[in-house]
Amino acid sequence: MPKSIPADSVGLVTPQTEHFDEPIELVCGQTLPCFDLVYETYGKLNARRDNALLFCHALSGDHHAAGYHSMEDRKPGWWDNYIGPGKAFDTNRYFVVCPNNLGGCKGSTGPNTINPETGKFYGPDFPLFTVKDWVSSQKRLMDSIGINQWAAVVGGSLGGMQVIQWAIDYPDQLRHALIIAAAPRLSAQNIGFNEVARQAILSDPEFHGGHYYEYNVVPRRGLMLARMLGHITYLSDDAMRAQFGRDLQTGRLSYDFDVQFQVESYLRYQGSSFVERFDANTYLLMTKALDYFDPAADFENGLPEALNQTQARFLVISFTSDWRFAPARSTEIVKALTDAQRQVSYAEVESSEGHDAFLLPNSYYTDVLNAYMAGV
Amino acid sequence: MPLRSDLAIIKEWITPGSRVLDLGCGNGALLRLLRDERQVEGYGLEISPRNIVSCLQSGVNVIQLDLDKGLDDFDDQAFDYVIMTQTLQAVHFPDHLLHEVLRVGKQGIVTFPNFAYWKNRIQIGLQGKMPVSRALPSQWYETHNIHLCTIKDFQQLCRQRNIRIQEKVILDYAHRASAPITFLPNLLVQIAIYRCQRQES
Numbered sequence: 005m006p007k008s009i010p011a012d013s014v015g016l017v018t019p020q021t022e023h024f025d026e027p028i029e030l031v032c033g034q035t036l037p038c039f040d041l042v043y044e045t046y047g048k049l050n051a052r053r054d055n056a057l058l059f060c061h062a063l064s065g066d067h068h069a070a071g072y073h074s075m076e077d078r079k080p081g082w083w084d085n086y087i088g089p090g091k092a093f094d095t096n097r098y099f100v101v102c103p104n105n106l107g108g109c110k111g112s113t114g115p116n117t118i119n120p121e122t123g124k125f126y127g128p129d130f131p132l133f134t135v136k137d138w139v140s141s142q143k144r145l146m147d148s149i150g151i152n153q154w155a156a157v158v159g160g161s162l163g164g165m166q167v168i169q170w171a172i173d174y175p176d177q178l179r180h181a182l183i184i185a186a187a188p189r190l191s192a193q194n195i196g197f198n199e200v201a202r203q204a205i206l207s208d209p210e211f212h213g214g215h216y217y218e219y220n221v222v223p224r225r226g227l228m229l230a231r232m233l234g235h236i237t238y239l240s241d242d243a244m245r246a247q248f249g250r251d252l253q254t255g256r257l258s259y260d261f262d263v264q265f266q267v268e269s270y271l272r273y274q275g276s277s278f279v280e281r282f283d284a285n286t287y288l289l290m291t292k293a294l295d296y297f298d299p300a301a302d303f304e305n306g307l308p309e310a311l312n313q314t315q316a317r318f319l320v321i322s323f324t325s326d327w328r329f330a331p332a333r334s335t336e337i338v339k340a341l342t343d344a345q346r347q348v349s350y351a352e353v354e355s356s357e358g359h360d361a362f363l364l365p366n367s368y369y370t371d372v373l374n375a376y377m378a379g380v
Numbered sequence: 381m382p383l384r385s386d387l388a389i390i391k392e393w394i395t396p397g398s399r400v401l402d403l404g405c406g407n408g409a410l411l412r413l414l415r416d417e418r419q420v421e422g423y424g425l426e427i428s429p430r431n432i433v434s435c436l437q438s439g440v441n442v443i444q445l446d447l448d449k450g451l452d453d454f455d456d457q458a459f460d461y462v463i464m465t466q467t468l469q470a471v472h473f474p475d476h477l478l479h480e481v482l483r484v485g486k487q488g489i490v491t492f493p494n495f496a497y498w499k500n501r502i503q504i505g506l507q508g509k510m511p512v513s514r515a516l517p518s519q520w521y522e523t524h525n526i527h528l529c530t531i532k533d534f535q536q537l538c539r540q541r542n543i544r545i546q547e548k549v550i551l552d553y554a555h556r557a558s559a560p561i562t563f564l565p566n567l568l569v570q571i572a573i574y575r576c577q578r579q580e581s
Binding site for chain 1: 399421423429432433434435436437439440441442443444445453454455458
């Protein structure tokens with residue numbers, strides 16, 4: 005709980021909801037007759053309506069990127085380290101927009117909302133959406149807010165993939181594209197981890213084929229396992245060693261399967277608190293959106309060809325200890341952009357924090373963002 | 381800040397509107413100059429975080445990369461010019477990097493401090509100490525310059541590797557191209573600037 009709101013915070017914020025009546029046709033072939041997007045904004049849109057930044061969230065993120073919902077909040081929004089007055093994404097200069105993605109579970113239309121055609125939860129019938137679908141739904145939001153052109157579209161991890169898709173699908177709608185800790189497509193190892201996470205959820209007896217809402221249960225064990233596994237991939241070996249080592253929770257080995265090592269306790273805590281705030285069907289769909297993302301596939305596997313029509317200036321950032329989307333994955337993006345003769349800069353940030361580093365304070369990362377944003 | 385004279389000379393060699401890759405681009409001064417006065421497009425490659433931040437501040441495209449890992453991410457003849465100012469002597473494999481420069485660039489521009497410059501010779505020959513000067517400002521234990529060479533050495537390497545030197549500018553201690561240095565370049569030249577190309581075989 006913040007005793008008082010820090011001066012460099014956007015302060016108390018309230019999410020808004022935009023309803024879209026026009027049907028949206030998804031890449032999978034299905035159509036949603038209408039949908040809602042929940043979003044937050046910070047800062048002021050200028051008279052030319054061109055100082056807006058779009059933030060795209062990652063797998064388990066949402067629209068609450070910065071500030072607090074109430075004085076009782078334990079933590080601020082997920083990118084509060086970098087969004088706020090005087091911060092890298094300076095809300096004194098920019099109008100920040102951050103939506104909860106379509107299919108999310110924080111208020112935007114998704115599996116845990118009511119299908120107007122049936123009066124029941126969408127549940128497992130919610131169509132499988134892609135990164136491209138997210139971008140087209142975000143474009144609707146952009147039009148309804150009345151933004152002429154994004155000053156920049158920004159995202160980390162899965163959010164960075166949305167940035168790539170924005171630059172490809174709407175080349176003249178953004179001036180800058182900031183792609184952080186991302187990859188141009190998932191590797192077999194990435195997909196493998198996602199599949200184990202999905203199987204953990206799907207095999208939970210309380211999943212009920214995705215209709216668990218009707219049984220008033222949640223597939224708690226499955227979603228918890230999925231998150232515990234995911235969490236390991238967000239940290240580095242070094243970060244886990246430094247934070248937990250082999251420290252024991254109880255002081256001595258108890259020769260049973262209770263929590264003994266602190267890392268076990270930490271992962272169980274992360275897993276069970278995730279169950280309280282996230283929906284299992286959304287998790288399944290989000291991991292699928294990750295797996296399917298492959299903008300080069302539409303261009304005979306040529307990423308430079310996919311990026312050839314983009315007009316934005318790009319900033320690509322990776323973190324040395326990130327093994328989920330390692331620096332080599334970012335340099336694939338950079339290589340494609342230089343091959344396509346696009347404007348691109350790239351920074352590889354020294355960090356021991358693994359994939360999570362993109363959310364955490366880091367002085368070089370901050371300097372890079374500040375220096376780049378000065379010219380946006 | 382007055383423009384470094386080697387950068388001013390390089391600028392004169394660059395055709396307007398060309399594509400340039402600057403290896404070890406430092407704070408981006410050359411790319412900024414070439415962008416503003418020669419309308420070039422391209423990228424700087426840098427390893428130092430501080431320089432990356434300077435480049436970003438001045439709106440220069442910069443890619444963080446270790447030149448010792450080579451230029452594998454760049455295709456053959458992708459740039460009109462690949463430039464290395466005061467970088468050749470700081471990499472682990474200068475001969476390999478020179479090869480890469482002329483693979484990726486249609487032309488290469490290379491500058492380096494001439495180690496056979498007479499003041500260096502005095503410091504080594506008479507004082508018995510590693511030279512420290514304006515062109516070589518660091519002490520031996522902290523210098524990035526691990527492969528220093530002389531004008532003779534460089535030209536010999538070019539001959540051996542079938543690299544044609546198309547143009548050469550040599551500057552004395554005041555970074556002027558004065559008359560005497562053309563007679564005894566290896567002795568009198570502090571900084572040498574070469575424009576070169578792969579010899580057609």
